Amino acid sequence: MLKPIDFRPVILAGGSGTRFWPRSRRARAKQVLALDGEKSMIQQTVERLKPLAGLDKTWIVTNEFLAQEIADQLPGLPAEQIVQEPVARNTAPACGLAAFLIEKLNPDAVLGVFPSDHVIADEPRFLKALQKGIKLAAAGENIVVLGIEPVRAETGYGYIETGDLAQDDSALHVRRFTEKPNQNRAEEFVAAGSYYWNSGMFLWSARTLANAVREHLPETAPLLEGIAATWGTHNFEETFRALYPKCENISVDYAVLEPRSAKGEHLSNLYCLPAEFSWNDLGSWASLYEYQLETRLRGDPEGNVADTGGHMAIEASDNYIFSPKKFVALVGVENLVVVDTEDALLIAHRDHSQDVGKIVKELGLTGKNELL
């Protein structure tokens, strides 16, 4: 009998989600908000993975502002599996630490890295793809990236250039990772047909990831191993605080995947698994608007998506409005994002919704901490 694969999701939940201000705040960032539906983004993420991994197998990497809220939202998750970064160091140290922690428990475990704040509409397909990817990742030193078929020339995402089909037809060899392209390049990528969006979802064994970090981040790896060595002891927090800030501040894509892909597609062991599910990273209010308009019946006939205590639109179309307790009237306005909270109100043009983060930056600079 084959030994069942020990799958362990590592959910990255350290982001601040400032582009969802004023709903997203330091202590209730995007991932703990119910932006889409009844459950928070992180609850949805964990729930989606449950058929493949229970809470006892699930790890969360987050920050000090959100750890308590996440623990409250996920009762049953072992407290010591909520790893609380003392400072943000991007995804490479976060993934690396998880790899060293899980490697100690079972180096053969397949570690799945998942963002905590994306939406996926078609769960059965997601699970099917994931099962395929887990199998591939468990078979040796493979690294599997879930790729999303690009439906538009998006300049906000990284792209994966794929090559040959893997031997068992389950995935494609990766030729190259490309950071956010400009408009022309993005259009070329979409036209080429061999490019996929980088979903930020990765699968690899704990050993493979740990070794990749040792190889590509030789200065950071010993720091992370030092932290991992104290896990479960009373020295853990102190060591974490002392060593983690010294780690390189770099994404796992830059640190591990790009250098790995330079080895050539048949030597890198890098695979892209094309995902056939509907996916959205909810990068801004505009993308939440688009996602809700596409997948839900929330929009009115004029394309206004409203989560309000009633609304009325006169010659007004294509607006996103959040004001759950209040009646909202729109007159002669188009393409706006309106987000009303207890203490702050945002009015943005949808085309400028990427700039919402600037508000948060400015609030920080001017000392308006109560609004952060």
Add this chain to the structure above:
Amino acid sequence: MLKPIDFRPVILAGGSGTRFWPRSRRARAKQVLALDGEKSMIQQTVERLKPLAGLDKTWIVTNEFLAQEIADQLPGLPAEQIVQEPVARNTAPACGLAAFLIEKLNPDAVLGVFPSDHVIADEPRFLKALQKGIKLAAAGENIVVLGIEPVRAETGYGYIETGDLAQDDSALHVRRFTEKPNQNRAEEFVAAGSYYWNSGMFLWSARTLANAVREHLPETAPLLEGIAATWGTHNFEETFRALYPKCENISVDYAVLEPRSAKGEHLSNLYCLPAEFSWNDLGSWASLYEYQLETRLRGDPEGNVADTGGHMAIEASDNYIFSPKKFVALVGVENLVVVDTEDALLIAHRDHSQDVGKIVKELGLTGKNELL
């Protein structure tokens, strides 16, 4: 010694001000709101007249929704001088009733009709003009209209065409009243130099106005006289309710001033007193925005006028924002009106601010009375 002129202001405060929704509601319409400054529009109106008439001389014509609020805002005003229309019948019956009531007290009294919801920036000039007008109105059967020099080809106002200078140089003879013109005509009027905006402020003796109503509204006059006859008795309210709905629903301009001007400028006894003060009827959120931008230091360098608990604008200009307790962030938006209240939020394009009344109409039709 000359007998001093007995000046009695009659303030028309029956309007619903729906274009200032959601701040303006049935029970707190535009005239009882502090749209501009600390005091409500009606308090400002009464205060402005105080050097010429105390509260004991002041009359208010309003409706059942607003009477109590007005009484609360104007302590010291005799309760019986707040006349509470059982139904709205436009300005001719309101002015006529006031004329019959005051005629009984003193037919020589000069009755000044004033809207309750306009702003006037230069009070000394206003009072000076008014004193001139009162004198002219007291001298016989004269009717004096305060005219505003048109500063733009406004199509939302009535115009007064003037002719010869009056004998004492204090005013101009009126040739004709013109209702709201189209754009071309409005431009001609402004270019001609002899046209003034009709401010809705009129001066005439009680006798003159009473007689004008008897002459031009022969069916309505006896009804109003019937009501006036019961004033101060316990039959007043009942008579008011029975007879007032039968009065003609017509403005004093249409009913009295236009027919009077048809007599020819030297026979009509109609005078226009050009006002040299800054005036604004605050007809919409857009005009409140323009007025505040012109007269106050409230705007930021990008032309955003904000009455908020703090605001921040990124590539956002020329917006009006009211949200007194909340921080408001604007990103990439222009020419908007944003009005945030406890239970309703309005987002309108400034060019559509005339359409805000449609929201109120629709709310009424759909039974959302709590928002009216």
